[in-house]
Amino acid sequence: MTPTWVQLANLLAAVLFIFALKGLSSPKSARNGNLLGAAGAVLATAVLFASGIPLSNILLILAAVLIGSAIGWISARKVQMTQMPQLVALFNGVGGGAAALVAVIEYLEVGGENKISLAATVFTVVIGSVSFSGSIITFLKLQELMTSRPVIIPAGKWVTMLVAALTVVGAVWLVISPQVWLLVALLVLSLIFGMLFVLPVGGADVPIVISLLNAFTGLSVAASGYVLNNVLLIIAGTLVGASGTLLTKEMAKAMGRPITSTLFGAFSGTTAGNTSTGGDRPVRSGGPNDVAIMLGFANKVILVPGYGLAVAQAQGTLRELADLLTERGVEVDYAIHPVAGRMPGHMNVLLAEASVPYEQLKEMDDINPEFASTDVVLVVGANDVVNPAARTDKSAPIYGMPILNVDQAQQVVFLKRSMRPGFAGIENEILYDQKTMLLFGDAKDSLNKVVSALKNL
Amino acid sequence: MDGVALLTIFILSIFVGFEVVSKVSTVLHTPLMSGANAIHGIVLIGAITVTGSATNPLEINLVGGFVVTDRMLEMFKPKKPVARSDDGGAA
DSSP: OOOHHHHHHHHHHHHHHHHHHHHTTSHHHHHHHHHHHHHHHHHHHHHHHHTTOOOSOHHHHHHHHHHHHHHHHHHHHHOOGGGHHHHHHHHHHHHHHHHHHHHHHHHHHHOSOSHHHHHHHHHHHHHHHHHHHHHHHHHHHHTTSSOOSOOOOTTHHHHHHHHHHHHHHHHHHHHHSOOHHHHHHHHHHHHHHHHHHHTTOOGGGHHHHHHHHHHHHHHHHHHHHHHHTOHHHHHHHHHHHHHHHHHHHHHHHHHTSOHHHHHTTHHHHSTTTTTTSOTTOOOOBOOHHHHHHHHHTOSEEEEEEOHHHHHTTOHHHHHHHHHHHHHTTOEEEEEEOTTSSSSTTHHHHHHHHTTOOGGGEEEHHHHGGGGGGOSEEEEESOOGGGOTHHHHOTTSTTTTOOOOOGGGSSEEEEEESSSOOOTTOOOOGGGGSTTEEEEESOHHHHHHHHHHHHHTO | OOHHHHHHHHHHHHHHHHHHHTTSOGGGHHHHHHHHHHHHTTHHHHHHHHHSSOOHHHHHHHHHHHHHHHHHHHHOOOOOTTOOOSSOOOO
């Protein structure tokens, strides 16, 4: 039985975790909240060592903890903000995998006497393993160690459903008649299922998948807390599960379609709709000077950054442009689509890194009514999230996705590399509109030219 | 602790979790995820309890998660009146 003081310390740690999440309601309180959360983790770990549980070699464990902390610290300091999705995917995988292993080891030691506890064990193993293998595939995709396009396996849907059915049957069977070989089989099946369900997901859907995996890891940690009789793990895991679930819902809403259609790769099947219709239709392209004049003499400008901006590492240059415009008395805002970037809120972090004040970052619902009264919209590295086909064209794969109403502005400027369509592979009608001007070239390069043209204005 | 007590804690935590997370600012969704990652890294104590031995990757999770979250949150400073060095040369 765990001593009372240890339980009380764990309760305190759980409360500190809640404060960590509560702090995130505003950027002002967020940093302190996070420190409280870290304090909770240190407290819980310290209490564990002090509580006198049987440990094989305390010095060895302490050394491992120190080495692990050092690696964690250094990698967290070094990682680039564009790589955050990979890091989160990796952490997700480690957490889920660890929960699964904890449950397996506990099973091997205690066995399956208590059915309710056994059910929790099985749940932990399945969800934890799915989260582990799914996260690793997501990591490989994001890190571009494998293709980031959807991987379509022949009859993949059926194979996935078969594996899922086998997993469920195996799980129930294991609870009824506990056997070690069955647990191993279940572990393997879950790992395979995790891979199968992430492989057909394409780059644009990564924000949803990453949130879902986050929820899975949280739930598996909570279930492992049930297995181990550990209240802190239950609370911590459930908090994470709630966070992941809410983010998943939010991302699915931002993509305008149910989660299920993401998981079965809706983008892959229906893309053929109306691609490559507009091959050589005329567009109005301009030079950096034209763009500088349009922006410099506007009253109100909205900047729409997409992931292409981050790829070109042009966040700093965009902020420089915004600063110059503000100095000239132009009203400048940034319109952030919820799925801009590769994970929830990614674009906000990328712009904050470039010292853009967060007050200027406007959410889609707040900024959309503003476009009608805006003189110029500058779209950098975004495409699908401003494509009106999402409102009108029922055959488009992005139909139903809420978009930024860029087409309502007086004038629109696109910084583009080429006329290649966005990720969803559909033509964007605004590109051919009379009020649209295109500036071709690398985003950073183009922005630099516009900035210097603006300085000479 | 008996199963029902644990279940009670679980259910109540769901409500607390949804309540707290639904108030998180949209701007901070990425730090929310990395912070959540750090929090579930506490499965470390479960791993140490069960194995009685060392677990490097989880320590990386726990420490790395909190540190990277702090690094991001540091960037979301409240706005100072046009905080920029006189003539911003291309950074």
